[in-house]
Amino acid sequence: MLRFASIASGSDGNCLVVHVPDVAGGTHILIDCGLNLKETERRLARLGLEPSDIDAVLVTHEHGDHAGCSFDFAASHNVLVILTAGTRRALKATGKVLDGVRTQLVRGEQKFAVGGIEVSPFTVPHDAAEPVQYVVSDGAAKLGVLTDIGTSTRHVEQSLSGLDALVLECNYDRDMLWAGGYPRWLKERIAGPFGHLDNQHSARLLAALDRSKLKHVIGAHLSKQNNKPEIVRAALAGALNCSQEWIGLATQDGGFDWREA
Numbered sequence: 001m002l003r004f005a006s007i008a009s010g011s012d013g014n015c016l017v018v019h020v021p022d023v024a025g026g027t028h029i030l031i032d033c034g035l036n037l038k039e040t041e042r043r044l045a046r047l048g049l050e051p052s053d054i055d056a057v058l059v060t061h062e063h064g065d066h067a068g069c070s071f072d073f074a075a076s077h078n079v080l081v082i083l084t085a086g087t088r089r090a091l092k093a094t095g096k097v098l099d100g101v102r103t104q105l106v107r108g109e110q111k112f113a114v115g116g117i118e119v120s121p122f123t124v125p126h127d128a129a130e131p132v133q134y135v136v137s138d139g140a141a142k143l144g145v146l147t148d149i150g151t152s153t154r155h156v157e158q159s160l161s162g163l164d165a166l167v168l169e170c171n172y173d174r175d176m177l178w179a180g181g182y183p184r185w186l187k188e189r190i191a192g193p194f195g196h197l198d199n200q201h202s203a204r205l206l207a208a209l210d211r212s213k214l215k216h217v218i219g220a221h222l223s224k225q226n227n228k229p230e231i232v233r234a235a236l237a238g239a240l241n242c243s244q245e246w247i248g249l250a251t252q253d254g255g256f257d258w259r260e261a
Contacts, residue, residue: 084131
């Protein structure tokens, strides 16, 4: 059994929890850790977890809303940090890499395991040093996580096909972004090929996947200024030909509660 939940999703901080149980309590990992230390601890408690339950933090890339607390959390609770060499270099350049923290370097397409969780990183186009996203599995069910990607690729679609659950970036509505108050350079960065996915691009990506096993689709990393939950649900439901109520959403303040893939 593979369980997953989010404690936060958005530009103010991201953190997804994955759990594969066994008789000894199982394996828990975080995918990204972008809140501050105390808030991360508080929100883990909402899910019934202690920091000591966490075995590793998997970092997707160096941006603060994804990696900002990774090393602080790891140093405070003796947790392994897993990341690419490029991400580590970028974090070290900003003083975010702390001495004494256990780290493991990975490359895109190089599978590995953390306890009972199989991890398959895959490379994505984003304006970061060496970004990856992850598919995780208990050997049966598969969960894919895709946030912070400027445009889909055939490789991304292949990596995300045949999943049981998908957490998918739906960062912005294009009309809201271009009509909004952001400076032009920021609008161009967000909408560019190394920025973020808008709702319609996310829907097209979803429609291109093998969706035959999907039990959960959750829209994530929604912009507070440039998106609305109802637009996200409509776009993804249209791609799946399902009711809008079936589409889950990950929020900044609440994330989402435990689900089973």
